[in-house]
Amino acid sequence: MSHATVLPEAFCQQMSQLLGAEEAQSLCACLEQPAPTSIRLNRHKYIPAKIVPSDLEQVPWCSWGYYIPERPTFTGDAAFHGGVYYVQEASSMLLYQIGQLLDSSAPLVALDLCAAPGGKSTLLLDLLPEGSLLVANEVVPQRAHILVENLQKWGNPMHITTSTLPERLGKLQGAFDLILVDAPCSGEGMFRKDLGARNQWQPSSPKVCAERQRTILADIWPALEDGGLLVYSTCTMNRQENEDIVAYLVDELEAEPIDLGEIGHGVWRSTLSDYPCYRMLPHRAKGEGLFMAVLRKGGECTIRGDRSKSKKGKDKQGRTSKDLPQEVKGWVDATKTKLLWEADQGRIVAYPEALAPMLELLREVKVSPMSYGIPAAEVKGKSVLPLAPLALSNLLAGHAFERVELPDDQLIPYLSREAITLPSSLSTGIKLICYGGIPLGFAKHLGNRTNNLYPTHWRIRHREQVERLQAEQEEYW
Ligand code: SAM
Numbered sequence: 342m343s344h345a346t347v348l349p350e351a352f353c354q355q356m357s358q359l360l361g362a363e364e365a366q367s368l369c370a371c372l373e374q375p376a377p378t379s380i381r382l383n384r385h386k387y388i389p390a391k392i393v394p395s396d397l398e399q400v401p402w403c404s405w406g407y408y409i410p411e412r413p414t415f416t417g418d419a420a421f422h423g424g425v426y427y428v429q430e431a432s433s434m435l436l437y438q439i440g441q442l443l444d445s446s447a448p449l450v451a452l453d454l455c456a457a458p459g460g461k462s463t464l465l466l467d468l469l470p471e472g473s474l475l476v477a478n479e480v481v482p483q484r485a486h487i488l489v490e491n492l493q494k495w496g497n498p499m500h501i502t503t504s505t506l507p508e509r510l511g512k513l514q515g516a517f518d519l520i521l522v523d524a525p526c527s528g529e530g531m532f533r534k535d536l537g538a539r540n541q542w543q544p545s546s547p548k549v550c551a552e553r554q555r556t557i558l559a560d561i562w563p564a565l566e567d568g569g570l571l572v573y574s575t576c577t578m579n580r581q582e583n584e585d586i587v588a589y590l591v592d593e594l595e596a597e598p599i600d601l602g603e604i605g606h607g608v609w610r611s612t613l614s615d616y617p618c619y620r621m622l623p624h625r626a627k628g629e630g631l632f633m634a635v636l637r638k639g640g641e642c643t644i645r646g647d648r649s650k651s652k653k654g655k656d657k658q659g660r661t662s663k664d665l666p667q668e669v670k671g672w673v674d675a676t677k678t679k680l681l682w683e684a685d686q687g688r689i690v691a692y693p694e695a696l697a698p699m700l701e702l703l704r705e706v707k708v709s710p711m712s713y714g715i716p717a718a719e720v721k722g723k724s725v726l727p728l729a730p731l732a733l734s735n736l737l738a739g740h741a742f743e744r745v746e747l748p749d750d751q752l753i754p755y756l757s758r759e760a761i762t763l764p765s766s767l768s769t770g771i772k773l774i775c776y777g778g779i780p781l782g783f784a785k786h787l788g789n790r791t792n793n794l795y796p797t798h799w800r801i802r803h804r805e806q807v808e809r810l811q812a813e814q815e816e817y818w
Pocket of ligand 1: 433454455456457459460462479480481484507524525526553576
C-alpha cells in the first residue's frame with residue numbers, strides 16, 4: 342500500500358508529547374506500513390474448515406479472531422454473505438476482554454449506543470451471557486441500514502436495532518446493565534488503514550470530538566442501572582478523547598473505573614492516567630489504534646444474575662395476530678426459547694419473549710425499532726413466503742425446508758437476485774438455498790423455473806458493491 346497522504350504534522354507532534362519522541366517515531370513509522378486484515382468467527386454458526394486453516398494466526402486477545410494473510414475479495418464468498426464471519430479490525434476485538442467481568446449465568450440487558458456497522462454489536466451478541474438481549478442503536482439513519490443487515494445475518498434473534506438520539510434512550514432510566522459507547526471520534530487510530538481519515542483530521546478535531554463525547558455520555562448515563570457497566574472506546578490516540586474522558590466520567594458522573602489486569606500481547610495498560618485504561622498502539626500490538634476503558638456506575642452492584650427479566654418494563658405479550666399463518670410457526674425452532682409473534686402489514690416477525698419488556702419501554706419513549714428478533718415471513722396475496730433473515734437465523738427449524746446446494750455457477754446469480762437454475766427433477770416448493778453448507782436465503786422452485794427470494798436490499802449488483810459492504814464493516818470497526 343502506498344501512502345500518498347502524509348501524516349498530519351500536528352498529530353505527530355501531539356504523539357511526541359504524549360509518548361515521547363522515540364516511541365512517537367516508532368508509531369508514525371508503523372503507520373506507514375500495511376495494516377493487517379482480520380476476521381472474527383460467528384460463535385453460533387457452522388464454520389467450514391477452509392475458513393480457518395490450521396496455520397492461521399489467532400488474534401491473541403480474542404478467541405474468535407484470526408489474522409488472514411491477505412485481503413481476499415468477498416464477492417463470491419458465501420461465508421461472508423451468510424454471516425459466518427465478520428471482517429473486523431483486530432484491536433476492536435479487545436472488547437472480548439470484558440467477558441471476564443460477566444457472570445455466564447446472568448443474562449443482561451445491554452445497549453450498544455453507537456453501533457453501525459455492527460462490529461462490536463456482533464461481538465457482544467456472542468460474548469454476553471446466554472439469554473441476554475442487545476439494543477443496537479445507530480443515530481445516523483443511513484448507517485443504521487447496514488447495522489440491521491449485519492445483525493440479521495449474524496443470526497442471533499436477541500437483538501433490537503434502533504436509530505435514535507442518545508438523549509432519547511437516556512430517558513430509559515436504569516434500563517441497561519451494560520452500555521457500550523464506541524464513540525464517534527477523530528479517527529487517529531485509522532490513519533494506517535484509511536487515508537481519508539488523515540485528510541479529515543484537523544488539529545482542533547480532538548477538542549471538538551471530546552465535547553461531543555462528553556455530551557453523548559452525559560445523555561446516556563441515566564439509562565445505566567446502578568452497578569451497571571459502561572464500556573467506553575474510541576479509535577483515536579490523543580489524550581483528550583481517551584484518558585481525559587475517563588477522568589470526566591469519574592469526576593463528573595462518579596463512575597468507578599474497573600481494572601481488567603494486564604492483558605499482555607502488546608496491549609498497553611495506559612500509564613497516561615491514574616485510572617485503568619487500555620490502549621492498542623499499532624507499533625506495540627498487531628492492530629490499529631484503539632482505546633478502551635470499563636467503568637461501573639456507583640451504587641449497589643446488581644449485575645450478577647438475580648435481575649428479573651420483567652423488571653425493566655411491563656411484560657407485555659406480543660400482539661399475536663389471529664390470522665398468523667399456521668405454517669410459519671413451524672419454520673422457527675421454539676424449543677430453545679419462548680417466542681412471540683407480531684404481524685404487521687403482511688410482515689411477520691418472531692421474537693424471543695425476553696425482548697417484549699424492552700420493546701414496550703422503547704414504545705413508551707417513542708422509539709420504533711428498525712428491526713428485532715427474526716423478520717420471518719411476508720404474506721403476498723395468498724402465499725406466505727419466508728424471509729432471508731430466517732434462513733440465516735439460529736432459530737430456523739432444522740427440517741422446515743428442503744436444503745438445496747447451489748452449483749458453483751449459480752452462487753453469484755443467486756446473490757445478485759437474478760434468475761437461477763435448479764435441477765428440474767427437484768420437487769416444487771420453497772427451498773433453503775445453501776452454498777458449501779451455508780444457508781444464504783430462500784427460493785421458490787416451480788419446476789420449470791425458480792423464483793429467487795434473495796432480498797432486493799441485500800443483493801450484490803456488482804463486485805464493487807460487495808467491496809463497499811465489506812469496507813463498511815471495516816470502516817469504523
Ligand atoms: N461500534 C461500531 C462498530 O464496531 O462497528 C462503530 C461505531 S463508530 C466508531 C461511531 C458511530 O457513532 C458512527 O456510526 C456514527 O454514525 C455514530 N455517531 C455519530 N455521531 C453521534 C452522536 N452524536 N451520538 C451517537 N452516535 C453518533
